[in-house]
Amino acid sequence: MEVTLLLESTDNAFRVMERAREHAVGLLDTAVQFTAEQTRFRQEKRGQLLFTGTQKRKTQFQNIVGTTIILLAFWMLLSGKFDAFHLTLGVICCALTAYLFHDLLFANVRVGDMRVIAARFIAYIPWLIEQIILANIHVASLVLRRKMPIDPQIVKFKTKLETDISCVTLANSITLTPGTITMDIKDGVFYVHALSQKVANELNAGDMEDRVAHIFMEADHLYVEDVLDAARIYQTLRT
Amino acid sequence: MTQFFVIIGVGMCVLVLLCLYRATFGPTILNRAAGISAIGTKTLIILLLMGVIYDRIDMFIDISMVYALLNFIGTVVLAKYLERSGEV
Amino acid sequence: MIQESDDVIVKAVARLLVPFIVVYALYVVMHGHYSPGGGFQGGVILAASFVLLGVSHGLEKTRRRMSEKAARVVSSIGVLLYGGIGALCLILGGNYLDYAKLGKILRVTPAEARSLGILGVEIGVALAVMAVMCTVFFAIFTAEESPEDYRSVE
Amino acid sequence: MILPFDLILVLFVYICAIAAITIKDLLSAVVILGAYSFFMCLLWTQMAAIDVAFTEASVSAGIGTVLMIGAVSKTKRRSND
Known part of the structure; x- marks a missing residue:
């Protein structure tokens, strides 16, 4: 057991x-x-x-x-x-x-297509100068008229440009053209002050942005989000 | 030819006078800053014209280069000061 | 006041412009005896490039290239270069800053020795001016990091 | 020496100097002092003192305005008297 x-x-x-x-x-x-x-x-x-x-x-x-x-x-x-x-x-x-x-x-340039960018940039400059001369004549004819038929407004549009350098090129081109001034860029949204309706329409057509996108080989697209009415702001500033 | 450049220079000085009016009597600081930027670029042009008149353009290019490269630092610092103090 | 700017345009323009300003300043220093300019002006332009970098890209990126301690060392090096060249001329039997005597060491003619001596002195002046200007800039613009502010004593 | 330039520039320098010392706002005084240094630089070149003009240009455009704005930011902006 x-x-x-x-x-x-x-x-x-x-x-x-x-x-x-x-x-x-x-x-x-x-x-x-x-x-x-x-x-x-x-x-x-x-x-x-x-x-x-x-x-x-x-x-x-x-x-x-x-x-x-x-x-x-x-x-x-x-x-x-x-x-x-x-x-x-x-x-x-x-x-x-x-x-x-x-x-x-x-800082953030894709190396390799620098030569193409330089060539396209040089080809862009004559078009910009022509644009500046045309806008100069337009603004001078607006301002020198007796009634001064200006229609200031702030155009706000979203850009498809990606890198900062292309954004800066577009902003400086807009500022160089008389009648339009880039006020701010926030998260890819441009705030542009335009002097008259014609200038704002030309801006909304997006020709310049397409060309800048073509320089830096990026997608080209543009649509208007909103048009703010700046007349009230001017009224308050004047009084 | 010298006479031509002198006349252009005097014309630029008249334009500078218009900007100077905005810079001295401008009601706000922003008017003054814009006036000063315009005066800076016109000063550069007048310097180059003087270089052509005196026929020593290689000396004057150096000075105008300094203005071209450094002119906007003051404006940027002024803008940062105004932004930080919350006046704009 | 020196923190990173949140504006795209200012940052990109400063990023592209700063190396060119530095090269222009070095050109002004190196060609000081042919064209207008020299040590003092070149040093001020060099300091202006650091000011632009500090205003647009913030204090950290500026300190990585030129910290306060480095500025102190560089200013001393500049003064040492200036005084050293002068003293070297004194040792070689000439007056203070009598560059022609440098030809004995460098084995060149007195005229070339004068040119090289002026170049060395100008580099020393530029380093000292740049470092001192950077120190003044840091001292004025970083004082608000300290807790007590002068403005409370109105 | 070109007489019309000289007279115009001296007039500008006078205007800037008087405006800079009479204005109450310190920041505006700093900005007008920048304009003063522009015209002073032109006047130096007019007197064929190119090195002095270069110094004036680099100091005023590069670092003088910046340091003065930094100094203003340490004090009150408006003067009392």
Whole structure:
């Protein structure tokens, strides 16, 4: 009786130990799996970091070289002396400046289509000058008339331009054209003050925005959201 | 030819006088700031005209370059001051 | 007053213009003995570029390029360059800032030595002026970070 | 030396100086002082002192106005007297 009890209890004990061993093996297996996965993950991440690091350094180097070339052209334009001493001075100065300010000139420009952008920008300038002359004549004819038939209003439209540099180009083009002034850009919405209805209509046609989008190779689209009535504001300002 | 440039320069000075009226008697600070910006660009042109008259354009280009590059810093700081003090 | 501006136009224009202002200032310094300009003017224009950066892009980006401590060191370096060239001429047997005596070390004719000596002195003056102007700018425009404001004493 | 330029510029300098010292608003005085330095620079070039004109241009356009506005922002904007 006691022997059978003893045998049973040992058997039980062995079974428990067996189960414990199985559990332990399972745990160890998962642990090994986890560590392996973790090391693999860490290695991958390190490789990725290394890769992005080298890429970052590479783009930084490209930025420095590009900035140096542009600034060197500016230096030669200013200096006008092409002997070895002055050229060396220029290279040193431009490289120093490019090292200090490499992230300013090429902050968010897609490198590679710079030449196309430059060519299109130069082709855009004559059209802008023609536009400025036409608007000048229009505004002068408005202002010099006896009754001064101006109709000031604030036009608000949402632009499809994406990068800041294209927004700035459009804003400065609008401001350069007489009769319209860009007041603010907030989250891609332009607030433009227009002097007369004709000028506002020309703005709403969106020709200029399409051209600017064409320069910087972006989508071209424009729709008017709202036209605020500025007459009341002028009334309150006048009184 | 010199006479021609002198006449143009005097004409620019008349335009400067109009801006100067707005800058001195302008009722608000914003009128004055706009007047000063206009005066700055016209000063640049008068400097270049003087360079042509005196026939030393390479000297005068440097000064007008300074104005062209630095003229708007004062306006930007003034605008930031007005924006921060909540007067506009 | 120096915090990052939230206006797109000001930020983009300042970003494009600052390197050109710096190169122009360096041109004014380096060609000081042919054309108008020199150490003082170049240094002031350099400081103006840092002012523009601080006004448009905030204090952090400016401090990364020219901190207060760096300004202190650079101003000392500038004065040292100026005084060192003068003292070197004194050691070589001439008067103070008598650049012609520098030709003995540089192995050039006295005329070229004068040109190089003036260039060195102008670089020193430009560094000192730039650093001091930056220090004044930081001192005036960052004082409002301290809790007590002068304006409460009206 | 061109006489009409000289007379006109001296007139402008007088106007700016008188306006800058009589005005009550300190910020406006700073702005008018900027105009004063423009005309002073033109006057220096008129007198063939190009280096002085360069200094005037760089100091006033670059940093003088900025530092003065910073100084005004530390005090009250309107003067008492």
